[in-house]
Amino acid sequence: MRRDLGARHWVRGLELGAGPQSSMAPLMLALADQVECSVYDPATLPAVRERNTQLLTTDDAQRLQYTSRDLRALEGRWDLIVMKSVLGGVHREHQSTLSDVHATLKHLIEDHLQPGGALITLDNGCTGLSSLFAPFGARRNGWRFFEERDFPEAQARYSFGVLSNFSAATRLGWVGHRLDDALYAFDLMFSPLFRRHAVHLHVYRREP
Numbered sequence: 001m002r003r004d005l006g007a008r009h010w011v012r013g014l015e016l017g018a019g020p021q022s023s024m025a026p027l028m029l030a031l032a033d034q035v036e037c038s039v040y041d042p043a044t045l046p047a048v049r050e051r052n053t054q055l056l057t058t059d060d061a062q063r064l065q066y067t068s069r070d071l072r073a074l075e076g077r078w079d080l081i082v083m084k085s086v087l088g089g090v091h092r093e094h095q096s097t098l099s100d101v102h103a104t105l106k107h108l109i110e111d112h113l114q115p116g117g118a119l120i121t122l123d124n125g126c127t128g129l130s131s132l133f134a135p136f137g138a139r140r141n142g143w144r145f146f147e148e149r150d151f152p153e154a155q156a157r158y159s160f161g162v163l164s165n166f167s168a169a170t171r172l173g174w175v176g177h178r179l180d181d182a183l184y185a186f187d188l189m190f191s192p193l194f195r196r197h198a199v200h201l202h203v204y205r206r207e208p
């Protein structure tokens, strides 16, 4: 990832759509001086803050700021924007099209990145096995699962996994944790054998 982002000094980072189960902001502190961890639903802010604080030293925790933001009504520009598992929910299949997804990405890059800045997206992928996860709530409410060809051209792209399509830990507690570990081990071994993957990561850059 560092190789894809180059030697640029990143001052301001923004996480969009952080959640109580997972936030990228602590990892972003390794890339940017100051990171804004934003949630869509302000009610989730205390849980997100508490989770992050437990993971960080006091000094690092002070470099995080917490806000509530809607990616469709952003104001400001950042060097680095990261969002994980957000696009598929904002652009549910019955409410929007792939053109809307592309328009959102273009808008974030052109209107909210500093020149030379980077947008990193992590999204759920559609695999041949995705339908097996429906009973566990996957694709509930028309959540959009992506194929690689659904994304616009990126500076870098990575994909991984076949079974790591959802978090069992958030639904089944410690049993789910063990299940996630087992699915991850399977994915580490067998991912290279599959063409369609469960997680897609893209790095988009704004022209300097």
Ligand SMILES: C[S@@+](CC[C@H](N)C(=O)[O-])C[C@H]1O[C@@H](n2cnc3c(N)ncnc32)[C@H](O)[C@@H]1O
Binding pocket: 016, 017, 018, 019, 020, 021, 022, 023, 039, 040, 041, 069, 070, 071, 072, 083, 084, 085, 086, 089, 090
């Ligand atoms: C599946 S959760 C992912 C949460 C977290 N990023 C993670 O990976 O665990 C989807 C997130 O998108 C957020 N979200 C939904 N609509 C949004 C919007 N318009 N702008 C920003 N975030 C949004 C939700 O509040 C939720 O936190």
